[in-house]
Amino acid sequence: MNTPGSKQPSWFPRPPSWLSRPILVLALIIMSFVQYPSDHPFPIQNLPYGVFSTDTQPATRPGVAIGDFILDLAALSQTEHWAKSPVKASIFQTANLDAFVALEPEDWAAFRAFLTSILSPSSPLKANADAVLVPRTAASTHLHLPINIGDYTDFYASYEHAFNAGVLIRGPANALQPNWKHLPVGYHGRASSIVVSGTPFHRPTGQILDKPTDKQPIFAPCRKLDYELETAFVGRKHIFGMVLMNDWSARDIQTWEYVPLGPFLSKNFCTTIAPWIVTPAALEPFKVKQYEHDPALLPYLDDPEGYNYAVPLHLEIKTAExxxxxxxxTSSMQHTYYTFAQMIAHHSATGCNLRPSDMMGSGTLSAPGNSDAPNDGALGSLLERSRLGREPFELNEGRKDMTWLRDGDSVRITGVAKGEGYSIGFGECEGTVLPAWAGA
Amino acid sequence: MNTPGSKQPSWFPRPPSWLSRPILVLALIIMSFVQYPSDHPFPIQNLPYGVFSTDTQPATRPGVAIGDFILDLAALSQTEHWAKSPVKASIFQTANLDAFVALEPEDWAAFRAFLTSILSPSSPLKANADAVLVPRTAASTHLHLPINIGDYTDFYASYEHAFNAGVLIRGPANALQPNWKHLPVGYHGRASSIVVSGTPFHRPTGQILDKPTDKQPIFAPCRKLDYELETAFVGRKHIFGMVLMNDWSARDIQTWEYVPLGPFLSKNFCTTIAPWIVTPAALEPFKVKQYEHDPALLPYLDDPEGYNYAVPLHLEIKTAExxxxxxxxTSSMQHTYYTFAQMIAHHSATGCNLRPSDMMGSGTLSAPGNSDAPNDGALGSLLERSRLGREPFELNEGRKDMTWLRDGDSVRITGVAKGEGYSIGFGECEGTVLPAWAGA
Structure with missing residues (x-):
């Protein structure tokens, strides 16, 4: 519950007013000349933004996913169809989406309306669409990081994950730190180590304790390599969009290094994101009530109209063997105790200047269990699922004693929200563990 | 002591070979046609890099400080004198030093030799130098951030500071965390909130505990605003240069927020750096022996030729009244337990990709005291000097009960190393505390 009568500061991030329009009704009747099945993850109701290149045109450039194609925005901006665009051509004649992300929500909305029109069955583009539609899944098409990420912050906003981890580390009585229910705990991550889905990475080598009681560390390949099922958002005052994220974590390096200044090398060897940024406009129909806040949050975090998005997130493992x-x-994007608007409000409260192309992770998303135990089928990390590696579990395919990730293991996160007659997909966020560097 | 016989990995950051030349001897005889007194902080032996603009030419561009002037590198690159430059003109025809910083140490050395020659008494530039020399301290000349900072990491590498802070927080028996003498503790900071000297900032408002025993936080202006006397380096495989840094800290916000993921809002409202990047070539004569490491460091941190730089650093306060x-x-740049090369080696050991324009802070630099007490005249923070605010102290000018920073207080850090007949200055790193935003 929020504090009754508390006043919200004028700078509190709010969804733009156009989001309150009943676009769900509109969504049911709009279609595209691009053909795709009704359960396709990239219908015209989605229109996620990404950056791509092709073997024949290796320059990276922005695009929008539509069915099995990418609408090449750089190419489109050089055609006569751009005359109706509310956005200047130069915005998309660049290697990333930074210039578009830096515009205002009204511009994003107007451009979405333009895209919806230009892709509609009656669009004049239909006659010469081949010039601007690129096969999305072709081997010759490559996806890249969509933005030049400025600063990267990772929150720790899932109550269930924080509680589960706290129980394992400190026991149920002290599972949550005293600050946890008062503020969205977060830390600065490493922007340079964020990679796009499909980029393999080497198992990190770092300082760990050979035995927990040791005083002298060793330098060795990580033995407790984990994933973290997350989503992240791009935005500053308003959220531009959401991506899937896997914040790979080296738990043994983390245990040894993180007191008192937090995770460092245990997190900065690799963080993977999916290539497609899904917009709030596409997610509007999937809003759900935010978590109840007890104790009440301080007024600067008050968000009476706050909401989360119900987007099921699936995590799969393909083992080396x-x-x-x-x-x-299977967790969900909705399992953050704090709304994304609250994360922004907190982040900027002390005066920190957020920039358009910053990225902010939700933290590991685990779903509620029952009163006695976590929901094993809805946990966002191996730390939780294997109880710090103490309780191996069986995978459907192959491995019977899964604890931490082994060399050659791949992890894939996907997210699809099912609407009325259509689906909103997030693409996939995949990465494979390569062996530690030789000699390490 | 380092482990005897341990082998250093080939990727261990090493000073470039040209640094081993006896340039001290050379330094004694080189001069410039630009006139300055013998104790000037920016003689030809220094040649620090910065970025500036002028009222008449508002485009930001790179320059080099020489005496009371800035040599405008963008302007120089468009003259006939550039014919002898080993670096392409386009490298400096930009708004920052990123392109130059991304070159190799051999390029930096060659360009330094070019600068030394072009500024020498017999240089042909002398005849028409007015076109490329800008008055450095004129009101119409403005200094800016020298690089577009990628990621910012802050270490915690001063033994004396870590010990002093640990004693105050946990007592002398547990002053250092178990990991502290095994690795350079560090965390990711916020790149966007780094500002250039002279930029005032508002006192941050955030969550704090009104009384230490409270369970419910309040949202209020910080009451324990501190400075941190630091230096920072720019570099990746090799260090491009050093700057003065003040990592302003809100101690009450930090205390409440920092467990378990480290400092966040307590640090990201403002970090100030001096505008001039001083190069290793200029600091070569000021190398001193590194700290002894007991227990021995792991081989990946082995740095038998490691050194620190003896550069006295002065911190002054001008109170509002x-x-x-x-x-x-008065502390010194030399008070890091780990060498800068060791910080780079550790940072990149797990696979973290460092980029040329990253910035890394040393952490607060306090100097050794005697066996019973810290050296009060050589502490890098108010936390240490005022014993967590419990022991007010007197300033020479005015305030008799100094504990934490008040609105209107200014803090200035300067650093000058005295060589044989010349000085190497770092400029100044100054910032003033403005009141908290109205309404906060």
């Missing part, structure tokens, strides 16, 4: 993925977990 | 600065502390 297996041909197929095993489903491990 | 005073006309003049009071000297508060």
């Amino acid at each position: 297996s041909e197929a993925y095993s489903h491990v977990s | 005073s006309e003049a600065y009071s000297h508060v502390s």
Whole structure:
């Protein structure tokens, strides 16, 4: 519950007014000349933004996913169809989405309306669409980081994850730190180590304790390599969009290094994001009530109209010895105790200047369990699922004693929200563990 | 002591080979046609890099400080004198030093030799130098951030500071965390909130505990605003240069927020750096022996030729009610337990990709005291000097009960190393505390 009568500061991030329009009704009747099945993750109701290149045109450039194609915005901006665009051509004649992300929500809305029109069945583009539609899944098409990430912050906003981790580390009585229910705990991450889905990474080598009681560390390949099922948002005053994220974590390096200044090398060897940024406009139909806040939050975090997005998130593992993925977990984007608007409000409260192309992670998203135990099918990390590695579990495909990630293991996160007659997909966020560097 | 016989990995950051030349001897005989007194902080032996603009030419561009002037590198690159430059003109025809910083140490050395020649008494530039020399201290000349900072990391590498802070927080028996003598503790800071000297900032408002035993926080202006006397380096494989830094800290916000993920809002409202980047070539004569490491460091941190730089650093405060600065502390750049090369080696050991324009802070630099007490005249923070605010102290000018910073207080850090017949200055790193935003 929020404090009754508390006044919200004028700078509190708010969804733009156009989001309150009943676009769900509109969504049911709009279609595109691009053909795709009704359960396709990239219908015209989605229109996520990304950056791509092709073997024949290796310059990276912005695009929008539509069905099995990418609408090449750089190419489109050089055609006569751009005459109706509310956005200057130069905004998309660049290597990333930074210039577009730096515009205002009204511009994003106007451009979405333009895209919806230009892709509609009656669009004049239909006659010469081949020039601007690129096969999305072709081997010759490559996806890249969508923005030049400025600063990267990772929150720790899932109550269930924080509680589960706290129980394992400190026991149920002190599972949550005293500050946790008063502010969205977060820390600065490493922007340079964020990579796009499909980029493999080497198992990190770092300082760990060989035995927990040791005083002298060793320098060795990480033995407790974990994933973190997350989502992240791009935005400053307003949220431009959401991506899937896997914040890979080296738990043994983390345990040894993180007191008192927080995670450092245990997190900055690799963080993977999916290539497609899904907009709030596409997610509007999937709003759900935010978490109840007890104790009440301070007024600067008051967000009476706050909401989360119900987007199921699936995590699968393909082990080195297996041909197929095993489903491990289904959580949801909605499992943050704090809304994304509250994260922004907190982040900027002391005067920190947020920039358009900053990225902010939700933290690991685990779903509620029952009163006695976590929901094993909805946990966002191996730390939780294997109880700090003490309780191996069985995968559908192959491995019977899963604890931490082994060399050759791949992890894939996907997210699809099912609407009325259509789906909103987030693409996939995949990464594979390579062996530690030789000699390490 | 380092582990005897341990092998250093080939990727261990090493000073470039040209640094081993006896340039001290050379330094004694080189001069410039630009006139300055013998104790000037910016003689030809220094040649620090910065970025500036002028009222008549508002485009920001790179320059080099020489005496009371800035040599405009963008302007120089468009003259016939550039014919002898080993670096392309386009490198400096930009708004910052990023392109130059991304070159190799051999390029930096060659360009330094070019600068030394072009500024020498017999240089042909002397005849028409007015076109490329800008008055450095004129009101119409403005200094800016020298690089577009990628990621910002702050270490915690001063033994004396870590020990002093630990004693105050946990007592002398547990002053250092178990990991402290095994690795350079560090955390990711916020790149966007780094500002250039002279930029005032508002006192941050955030969550604090009104009384230490409170369970419910309040949202209020910081009451324990502190400075941190630091230096920072720019570099990746090799160090491009050093700057003065003040990592302003809100101690009450920090106390409440920092467990378990480290400092966040307590640090990201403002970090100030001096505008001039001083190069290793200029600091070569000031190398001193590194700290002894006991216990021995792991081989990946082994740095038998490691060194620190002896550069005295002065911190002064001008209180809101005073006309003049009071000297508060003299520490030195040499007081890091880990060498800068060790910080780079550790940072990149797990696979973290460092980029040329990243910035890394040393952490607060306090100097050794005697066996019973810290050296009050050489402490890098008010936390240490005022014993967590419990022991007010007197400033030379005005205030008799100094604990934490008040609105209107200014803090200035300067650094000058005295060589044989010349000085190497770092400029100044100054900032003033403005009141908290109205309504906060």
